[in-house]
Amino acid sequence: MDLMRLLRTDLFCLCEELGVEVEQKMKKSEISKAISESAEVEEIRIAWELLLNAKSEAAAREERDREQAAAREEREQAAAREEREQTAAREEREREQAAAREEREREQAAAREERNESREQAAAAAREERAQAAAREER
8 A cells, every 4th residue: 555645634544543653743754654664554454444434434424414404404494484474474464454444444434424414414304394394383
């Protein structure tokens, strides 16, 4: 396995997995040499495969987390949208009910006014009739 092809960060992970002591300031070639000298090729290969598996699992976990976060965000947005729609519908119903109530009140007021006018006309007609009857009696 050509350790020089690996990224520096991967070499540090491999050192940690194999228990090889290295310093951050060491060159890539020095790190590769330290790994080669402290472990057999098969052991290095197995450790590398374990690291690759761990990286794959971490990437898959991150992807799942992103997908779950996106799904959660979508659900929250849908819930907020639904709430806004329900609020708008409720406000529209309330406006319609208020308009209908105002229309009924106008109609009732007009009907009262009409009844009052009819009573006044009837009272005026009765007064006129009494006045005419009184005038006929005087003659």
